[in-house]
Amino acid sequence: MLLHSFSVYKWLSSLLRSLSRCARNFIWSGDVTSKKFVTVSWRQICAPKNEGGLGLRDLSSLNTTALLKLRWLIITTDSPWSIYLREHFKLHGRLYSCSYKRSSIWPGIKSILHILFQNCRWVIGNSSTTSLWVDKWLDKPIVDVVGATEIALSLSRTKVSNIIRMGKWVIPSIFSSTFPDLTNEILEMPLPIDEDNDILIWEVSTSGVFSFSDGYEIVRHRFPVKSWASIIWHPFIPPRYSILVWKILFNKLPTEDQLQRRGILLAPICQLCYKNSESIDHLFSSCEFAQCAWRWLATQFGTIIPPTGSLSDIWLDFLSKRFSPHLRNVWLASGFFLLMAIWKMRNKVKFEGKPPSFSRLCRSTSTWIRQVGALTPGHVRGILDRQLLVSLGISPNSSKAPSIVPVLWHPLLFLGSK
Template sequence: MRSYGIIDYHISSSIWSGIKRHISNVTNNTCWQLGKGDQINFWTDSWVGDPLVDLLNIPRHSHALLQAKAAHFIVNDHWLIPHSITSIYPNLVPLLNSVTIPITKANDELRWIHSDSGVLSFKDAYLFHRPIGQHIPWAKIIWCEDIPPSKSCLMWRIMHNRLPTDDLLCHRGCYIVSKCDLCGKEAETIHHIFCDCSFSKAIWHWFASVISLRIDTSTVSSIFDICNKNWNSQCKIVVIAAVINIFTIIWWCRNQHRFEGKSIHWRSAINTIISNVSLSGNLSKKSSFVSMQEFVILKAFNVNVHHPNAPVIKEVWWHPPLYNWVKCNTDGSALGNPGIASCGGLFRDYTATFLGGFSINIGNSYALHAELIGVMNAIEVAHSKGWNYLWLESDSQLVNLAFKSSLIVPWKLRNRWFNCLELTKTMHFRVTHIYREGNCCADKMVALGINVDGFYWWDNVPPSVQGDYISNLMGLPSFRFH
């Protein structure tokens, strides 16, 4: 790119010839972050989202005549749009108000819209172009730090029908007389060996009696449904290890008979399974609050119960600010990633008197966005009301880190964030972290934001916040268990 445009001449480059055909993808998935506004075409560039010519349905034959820059419509850090334009396009002003004009002018920058940083990295390019992967429910089960990789690899081959069974060898052109080495009654297939063979059925029946549950052996993948039950951490590892070891031992017994001429009884195979599962269960760092059923399972595999550490009880206190200071507790949440998001906060003085609060329905967003928007609204409200001694408190560690490094802030919020940082320079300002148990009032304000439309200001303590507010007023502690 040269002068913020795509070059139309040849250059000597080892990579340009390969990437230039993807330039349209780059331009269609980038957006300008407003700075000075002198590089952004007000009408035809993407900086409000889609170009204004598309949002306002301006005829295409007029696009070449629209050469005004965004800087031409900014006066004293405010939008100044001629009445002749707003009368024709009444929707223009709401679109412009959604974009924050930075107080400290920087250069306009192109941002990749699919990343929070706005930077197009090789990883972002790969994620954009890669095909959508297939969701395989058993993948995270077999690849586990408590299972030896060799057994996980064999399990992967079984799930993908990549074992050299007789039917697969015949399919590849190696025609042989097929007979199951475990039961000697039917032709050998993956489904028969692990699901239908009398040898395998005896082992699955034993395992079902240990866990006191029915196991669906109609398919190989259906057997893994037993791993998705609501087991506690250590017991779940034991069950997963048992299932995988049963598969591997069945295959090992088959190979022993075929290549070594050794017939292994299914009861001997069970002893090997118990030994292997015991090793995984005892070496696992997982702990468990065991029920009687899970206790029986662990003891059946000679696994010692790893009791969790005793909970540490910590008192969490909300402290009022110093004399003449105002303290604002903020919070934000999203019901999904992304999902319906809201944020809120409340202001109290040094006597813990309620000065006001706000709840905001953000719409569909992320939890970090909600947390940051709550903080920015708190700073803007405090500045507008002349509360120049502001103590901001949040239960988000990322919010506290964002005041030290703005790279944490998503680029779409960065202009507003920088403006808020400039406002804090005119205040006596501090920001601290508090545990969630001490931030209950702000949490209740967030819950109210789900049911409001946009921004809502509370002059009095909402009824749902009264209980926690009185507890803070009386200096009562909350308790954190971890």
């Protein structure tokens, strides 16, 4: 029943915000009533992963898409209910009454009509149902090009079939003299060769049929594509590690400086070195504990990481290492684990009073490297990379030998040849 309501009625904005708030609280805290202080915006979370989101769906956009689907079915199908609603609401192309109608579903249908019209187009058949002036059968509806002129008002009920005679375009002289560019565009359009009904197509889809996914892509909020999105999400990296890196990239971890900005009174001291104020950049890059951890990890892979620099510098240098695919994937997964290990150790110091242990961090990271190495895809190129993997306790993935397939060829036989 709830799904039916969502697909038929336009829900109140306050209700959608309340439900989105519950979903947001549950994702961040596991409790719909508990709100976290430092979070990524819900709109960003609902973006696709390549735009920096988590790929969730926004409820308001889903509701709008469901109403688009309903409107599409009303105008394109001939079931008894769609015929009834077309006549009841006078929904014939873009010609519809804007007046109030006693119906609980009309506000929702009316609210999305402009979205539907912007992304639909009429393919002319017998041209008897398509409005010459207000329907989109050219690149743009004629009324959108010329505006509501006196001629437009006089032709508002004219069908495309009214300017076709004996298989030819017959355009009124007053129209052709007033709008020569539109006249040329009409004359360049090929005339229909059959008497089928006019067809409404969804321009966004290659099939011409409205789909829920295409509709959602139209109405959702868009963000710029993030270059790092393809780097942090991998099947061989646990999602919680990827999400931690995702939070770091958005600067949305509850470090001391972030909490202080939100009005929480505390001394923003780093929990691992007790020398500087705690921030994301300090905790994971310039802190002495973090620098030792990065140097140790680089040594395990036979490389180096600059001893000083911001977190973005470490990130860029980390990604620039030229390893073969298998070793590169292990290197990437190990870096993600190290970030998680630093964050966990910081939390143990802050909330459990346990002192930071560099040796414990190294042991847990070494164990992780051996475990993830057996699950990481990719092959190894070169003796050095192979030796590095073996030294890490990982069995290298060898590339598959090329398979030789016999090919038999016979000369082509043409008619008349012997």
